[in-house]
Amino acid sequence: MNQIDLAKRVAIVTGGAQGIGRAVAERFAASGATVAIWDVDAALAAKAAAEIGHGAIGVAVDVTDAAAVQAATDALEARHGSVDILVTSAGIAGPNHKTWDYPLEDWARVMKLNVDGTLHCCRSVIPGMLKRNYGRIVLVASIAGKEGNPNASAYSASKAAVIALTKSLGKELADKDIAVNCITPAAARTRIFDQMSEEHIGYMLAKIPRGRFLLPEEVASMVAFLASAENSFTTAGVFDLSGGRATY
Template sequence: MQSYPEGAVALITGGASGIGAACSKLLSDNGVRTITADIAEGADERLDVTDPAAVGELRARIGKVDILINSAGIVGPSAPLVDVSLADWQRTFRINVEGTFLMCRAFVPGMAASGWGRIVNLASIAAKDGNPNQSAYSASKAAVIALTKSLGKEIATTGVLVNAVAPAAVESPMNAGTDPAILARSQSLTPMSRMGKSDEIAELIGWLSSTAVSYSTGAVYDASGGRATY
């Protein structure tokens, strides 16, 4: 079992399903009080991560958290860049990037004031490879990596660690509407020849959220079945 501070509280966006729900279960099983936030039914808190007022209201209502997992995200349009509408591009960035920014901005101060915290942002192998016909998703997840590296350096002496996980394609509701050809390409590039599972990604996130990690911040951890080359 992982080790977490006594009485630790974790906030997990996108926590109603997929990787977010798997993280909630893993942390709960290890004694952490979890709060899931999602626009979907079944979460503890109904939250649109792109709404600054809603994020601020949630922060005021639940107070400080010790662990923040930014799992809310969308795949966005699966089409050649020249066929992607500006509205679809912007929506992908609002959820994947601005949502992560707003959550970090709201909850980092409380963590830093207490002298301990763990933030794990969900990126993607697409941020490194650049998936064809997924320009908005690839670019937005690359932005999440850059945000993670920047914030990790900013607060490196506060006791708050900020890291990112970059999975390859995962069997989750987020990929339910993804073009099958894109998923097939991802699997063909993966030496393990299969998609990842949500609970496998949660294991890595759980470790990054624990007291076991103390000298890593602003880093990107791959969970790609061997696909990652750097």
Template sequence: MTRALITGGASGLGAATAARLRQDGVEAITVDLAGGCDIVLDITDDEAVAAAAGRLGPIDILVNSAGIVGPNAPLVKTTTAQWKSVLDVNVVGTVTMMRAFVPGMVERGWGRVVNIASMAGKDGNPNLSIYSASKAAVIGLTKSAGKELATTGVLVNAIAPAVIATPMNEDTSPGVLAHITSLIPMKRVGRAEEVAELIAWLTSDKVTFSTGAVYDISGGRATY
């Protein structure tokens, strides 16, 4: 049986992805920091991730969905501590998980990694400079890793959602939320199930000639 590991799996995109993959007969294992998942794990803790990898055994699919938005504030009002906090989860945590599980995929000659970026990483959202920069970094590392692993059978792709109705966005200020929703030509936010469908495709055998790519799921917002 194909085995998937999904970070941020207790809610939002992670939970929706786990549910969708299970429909395809995939053994989907969710990890999260807050509980309500299969395994409680701090993805920023190298030792904890390494220990989890040892306990779990082979993982064929890795979906890096864990992330935090950080402060809604002008760039000049942000602090170094806030930058480090968001980057540690959104970027370093993603890298930590890839370092732990990608080698096994390479050894077995098959694997799928999907990193959750954001339209913010392509367009930049005002008053969300930290989040936007972190998601731009996720896009860059996906492109780099995709090229590194291109001949191994392990595909690494990213998705860039616009605003999706998830618990993470409940903490986004109404003004910011209204602005970024207004940029979507479909004039609505996306649903977690819609994003999960794209992830299910990207983690399947149906995708064989795409790696290091970024797939928009934005209701038409994408400008490039």
């Protein structure tokens, strides 16, 4: 594992108690960062923080609640003086349906977490980053947001929105030392698979030329660089982890 220097940085990782978020939190902590693991499951967040160590803290935060997100950000800044890094890994896949049969309540639930939740987190940390003229934001999108997976229109549309948000926000902050980028991973075998049909899981695997699913640790490697001071020029970018699937 290459060493990325995140010493003295304070990072928020949403959905950091499991899956991709957990791998990112572990890599950040090993790189010297103070990591706040935000998860809607308080017990799971606390357990992950205890297992990761290195001063990691678990915080119960529902990112769909804008007021709760702001309060958690304010508390973290008051305790540590800054929030330098944000990674938005919290998200859901939603059920698999044809678009014309997609339940409206499920559509709204996917959008509320994947899109609104991401926006709430960005809005809460950016004012402090502007004051300090430093910040690194990595939004977790998906290859589905670029290609559109059949029977997953809500998830695909939500991740396309995250890609567009990255580009808009990155351009708005491009004259500052604040980098905003997103990643578009192919499927990784995490608990999000529990929300998908076996047919859909098979479809995703068949689309990956590497012939295997992505490892969360592989995501963490890319995110660690994007969240570091070394990433001093690239912003509003989209970084694929698709195993050869991405066509643009």
